[in-house]
Amino acid sequence: MNKSLFLTAFKTTLPVLFGYLPLGMAFGILFNELGFHWGYAALMSTLIYAGAGQFMAVGLLASHAGLVEVAITTLLLNSRHLFYGISLIDKFNACWWRKFYLIFGLTDETYSLLTGTSAPKDKKEIDFYLLITVLNHSYWVIGSILGAILGANLSVNTTGLEFTLPALFMVLAIEQYKVVRESRPFVMATIVGLMSIWLFSRDNMLLMSILLSIILLLLSRGKTKLPKLPAEGVA
Amino acid sequence: MQNSAYLLLFIAVMAVATFITRALPFVVLYKISDHPLLRYLGRYLPPTMMVLLLLYCFRDLRFSALSDGPIELLALTLVVVLHLWRGNALLSIMAGTGLYMYLAQ
Structure with missing residues (x-):
């Protein structure tokens, strides 16, 4: 190796x-x-x-x-x-x-x-x-x-x-932003996630917020053209 | 003895069920992985998931209670500031966790 x-x-x-x-x-x-x-x-x-x-x-x-x-x-x-x-x-x-x-x-x-x-x-x-x-x-x-x-x-x-796990997700979210360069998925996911914590039980929150986010992503698709991906992945 | 047979079966069932959920998209979507819709989701799902997983970590916080949240918010702010400043993932994560552990204990 x-x-x-x-x-x-x-x-x-x-x-x-x-x-x-x-x-x-x-x-x-x-x-x-x-x-x-x-x-x-x-x-x-x-x-x-x-x-x-x-x-x-x-x-x-x-x-x-x-x-x-x-x-x-x-x-x-x-x-x-x-x-x-x-x-x-x-x-x-x-x-x-x-x-x-x-x-x-x-x-x-x-x-x-x-x-x-x-x-x-x-x-x-x-x-x-x-x-x-x-x-x-x-x-x-x-x-x-x-x-x-x-x-x-x-x-x-x-x-x-x-706390290393939320910190890791935070860092990776920032890294994702550097690639995607669009605030839409981040703003949407934040709103959906916070709402889901409030609306659903602690065990259902993640799955429900994923489902809602996918629906919203698909609904908002028409307006955006998929930009060309920069070279593979993030730093 | 009956107990360990149950436990082994239990583990087998859970292992297979977990694997199925992870493998299904690879089996089902393999042939249409070039579809624009999948490429669209493949691009926007990771950023969405990072935010949702981040919030999922804090699902037990009650935002109505003032005592809940400030420590988490403070530590998370340190992570963001450090990461935007230095761009060193490990440094940001360790510093944030260190601050959080200090405040939480």
Whole structure:
């Protein structure tokens, strides 16, 4: 593996590291309270790899939910991912197992990094994407294992560390603006998002605001010509 | 033993369901990925999503309560100012998080 590419990818994913470690640990600690072996927490984070989904899973496990209910709730909760692929279909140009893994690892944060950053000039985009996905995935798994093993014995005060995630989205929003150079999607999303927080329950807010935004994007399409994209991606 | 069988099935069901939601657009939209409508959404969805995900992080804040929000707003302002000034993503994020942790603790 190319060393400088690895370092660039590692730097790019650092905010996610600081977000996923505490979040993964929070999941591990909650999961630990169910009384299962920590290995299952590791298995879940490795195979499912969905933040909100796994927090919901703890609740479903505690109530011994039926598997059909599990399937339906998961599909609904993760339905926002349906829209992530739209921006990445062209970018995931790789052999089947790489593509499979990139799609599997498409969390909110990975999606943000993949659409908001680009590989160093002389490097292959797809290698950069794979590294980012593998790194993010491993942070999540490591955090979950730490949380499940250490459980409540943890004494480090990590209150507030999870702020790295909103900070990351803020930075990536600015980076997106540098590419798009239009205020319309930002203004619209801010209004829709704030309204959705007010109108919908905390669990439905994200999906509802995505649906509303897509409808508004499509409705306002007629007036704008799609400008030519500048060179690939963002800085 | 029955419990761990349930848990393993549970994990399998969730893993498959999660993967389906991530893979569906690649399977369904693959052939029409050149369609202008998809190119339009592909361009404007990322900026829209960044804003929505950002707001999603603050979904538990009640904007009616005065005690809620100032810390978040302050830290977020630092992130924006630093990022517009220096353009160093890592610096902006770390400084903002540091300030937030300091204020929150």
